[in-house]
Amino acid sequence: MGLTSALFGGKLRIALVALVLVAAVVGAAFAAGIIGAPSVDRVDNRFGGVNETATVIETDLYVSNPNPLSANLSGLAVDYGVEMNGIRMATGEKEGVSVGQGTTAVPLRTTLENECIPEWWVSHVQNGEHTDLAVNATISSEMLGRTFEAPEITRSIDTDLLSAFNSTETSEINAESPVVSDPVLYVNETRAEWGESTDERTALELTFVVHNPKPYPIAVSELGYDISMNDVAVGEGTTNSEYVIPPRSTETIEATTHIQNDRLDEWWVTHLERDQTTDLHIDFYANLDAGGTTLRVPLDPLTYEKTFETDIFGNKAASDGSETTDEPTATETTEATETAESETATSTATTTSTATTTATTATTPSSDDGTTTTDDGLL
Template sequence: MWSILSLGGRVRTVIAALVVVGLLGGGAFAAGVIGAPSVAGVENTFGPVNETSTVIETDLTVSNPNPIGASLGGLTVEYDVLMNDVELASGTKEGVSVEKGNSTLNFTSTADNGQIPPWWVSHIRNGEQTTVTVDTAVTSGTLGRTIDPPNVTRQVETDLLSQFNSTETREVDANRALVSDPVLYINETSAQWGEVTDERTAMDLTFVMYNPKSYPIGVSELGYNITMNDVAMGEGSTESEYVIPPKSTETIEATVYINNENIDEWWVTHLERNQVTDLRIDFDARLQLSDTTVNIPLDSLTYTETIETDIFGTKPTDGDTSESSTEDGSSDNETETESSSSPTPTETEVPLDGTETQSDETTTGDETTTDDGGLLG
């Protein structure tokens, strides 16, 4: 009898112990005794960058709702940093202990710069917009539960081409002996993104040119050179030939290409300059002036644009670039592009559209009643 009663007491004791253990583990979570940890905030900054990699520093704040600090059997924290679904960096930290309330955990991860060209392709295809996403998860070994909070996102926009759209008239001078300048006027320019592949990014450009001469002018080649922070991004020349009739306008279309293989090299300079890029496109042309062919730089068409980003919203605010970033009124959840430069045309008093011959006379200052082929002795 005593042995049976004793055994029954021991069984009750074991059951009670199991209940306590259960309450300390997953059962405690269900009973509300132990609260599940959560992510209260995340902040990323760029660290050192070199030719192949970019360091990303992450401060992740974990909230422990329990009245005391505990390891909870060890927390495992995971995170991924993505730009338009292109994974830039990821990290994992195991066996994390947290105090009660909020605890900030520091992570350092290294991003492969080889991921920058795929991101660039997605950025241009998406209308120069990028969604920066930080995806985090916290797993408790004791609770056997993973907390996956909502992703932290930030929108980044750039505007590389809009300033190329211009209706300001610019002169084209040959700067050659015995040739009267200007030889052409550029009355309008426009640009838009063309086909984007893994290898290259196309820019479709349009020029409306006016010929003030009394003879047709041939444009047999239009060359270009693109740099971003002095990094060579593309060069070449168009293959189409155009003839601009005398005293008339002609629309010339050209496609120029950015070499995507050099995007990761540009990325390094962009971060080294506090996320500021100077885009520059230089043009030159081969013109047929009557019986004379000349190769001339189109200095009045030189295009410059300054692009500024704040990808994580945490870049340093000292210096001149911070002032423009502050003045644009961007919020903590949004980054805007600074378009601080524009084409650098040579101004003329009136635009030429092919119907005003008076402007031709007043601008060139060299009037003759015979066709001299552009040569004034």
């Protein structure tokens, strides 16, 4: 038994010495410029699926090995992160990666927690409906004793949810009541802009220029609203201020509505399920005191509808309509388009996105040599 242990111990020491010598030789070859450094040529992300609590992000890192076929690089560790407006959306890492000659696609799978979507939403609104997306990746090699940074990949994501609400088209407000003739009011102008955003809610400041054609004053005692995104109720409430519009006069009514941010994680699920498309819908009603009578009047002419789209990773053009089957493409820019209908102020907007990437050619599947993979998703 003692002889066997001695022989085994001797072989182990020899193996360790051999590994140290190999590492030293490889390190010296790298220092001398004989062995080239690996690099990340491209990072492709896509949404791989979503449920009530989490979103899967699938990533392919394209790692380039400039060395001859006989100089395969093994034992590499790959790290990457996705940020939106400086907020870390996902972090992934993979160890024990082996790459051969040319370019190797290294797959990663991470998770984004939906409950953290409101933080990004607030940053997007506060930044003028603009998001800067950045993907950073690094490769570490124990054998070479070096960490190699990949060029940062950036995109711009822009939406325009409110511009179609700004209108100078006159709309009639009808009470449809036997006690007062229609129209009871005219709305000559509407305006909207984002107000104060907090962790809990996002304010939407609305302005209505209203004309009273009647020979008696009309009081707007309450203005109510309901906001939905893909039929998910994200806000409802009433204004507290009372406005009195004198006879045959025009008055400006201001109202603050709110989107409840804690409901946005539920909306996010529907946004991805519909191929990053959302229908925004705002309904209004008013309580009017006209001629001694209080009326609850639906403000149907003021109903606001808007369809907006995002293309967060810039590969939506290749999708067949399902986020789980998106394939990476070389899409650079998606132009914004809008259409408006006078009756409902309906418009469709596609985000304008700009991507900066470096193209690669030959790709081969990565080899992990049976090592473990750690893929973490953080916000």
